Amino acid sequence: MLFTAVVGMLLATPGAVPWRVMVFGLLGIALMAGSAAALNHLIDRRIDALMARTRGRPLPRGTLGAAQVAAFAALIGAAGMALLLAFTNTLCAALTFASLIGYAGIYSLYLKHATPHNIVIGGAAGAAPPLLGWVAVSGQLDPGALLLFLIIFIWTPPHFWALAIHRRDDYARAAVPMLPVTHGVDFTTGRILGYTLALVAVSLLPYAIGMSGPLYLVGALLLGGRFLWFAWRLRQDAQLAMPTFRQSIAYLFGLFALLLADHYLDALLPLAALPAGF
Secondary structure (H helix, E strand, O other): OHHHHHHHHHOOOOOOOHHHHHHHHHHHHHHHEEEEEEEEHOOOOHHOOOOOOOOOOOOOOOOOOOHHHHEEEEHHHHEEEHHHHHOOOOOHHHHHHHHHHHHHHHHHHHHHHHHHHHHHHHHHOOOOHHHHHHHHHHHOOOOOHHHHHHHHHHHHHHHHHHHHHHOOOHHHOOOOEEEHHOOOHHHHHHHHHHHHHHHHHHOOOOOOOOOOHHHHHHHHHHHOOOOOOHHHHHHHHHHHHHHHHHHHHHHHHHHHHHHHHHHHHHHHHHHHHHOOOO
């Protein structure tokens, strides 16, 4: 999450990001995200106790009480908001707070239990970090920031549904209507493949609008082709759910690393063209 936020910050300007914005902006975003995560643990403590993936969390184990978690979430959330207001700008602080509400409130309290498309709609909160990083530096919602948001928004369903296939018995036991539980594994793998195809198309938009150059284009095609191969193989064999899940993480990291490398390659090329000894 913080890596994509850093990429958003660095892509927002051709020059250097002020160190106070970089350090305290990232810390503020991290604290707000931690607050949202703690609230999610608080809200989901009943179903977490039923699932192998989450039963070791502090609330199901009884290590922490609900009041302690609520106080912790409020404390670090307030600290994060204060840092964003002091060192970034009001728009960044407001959007970060909206992401907290979207994840801890709308997704965890309602969407997660209301619809099998929960992760599609709720993925907006998880897609926010690069946009938040961009806005922390620029102070405005530029097309590039929205494009970074869109990439993670489209990436989230195939990423999370692969995990949901692997953990579908857990979700069924907890009565959480994840797509593999409500519509079956075959239907879900078809959706994963479809979203991955859409993701590869969306990932080419930075090149199409001139935001990135040939290095990014070639890398995005190679990374997208590999992710598509995993999605296709998952369609044939559901036992490949976790390898596909891990590949989705490698894909996103690689794509954002390419965005960063391409951004600074463009900045360095004019220097490389200078005569020797200039």
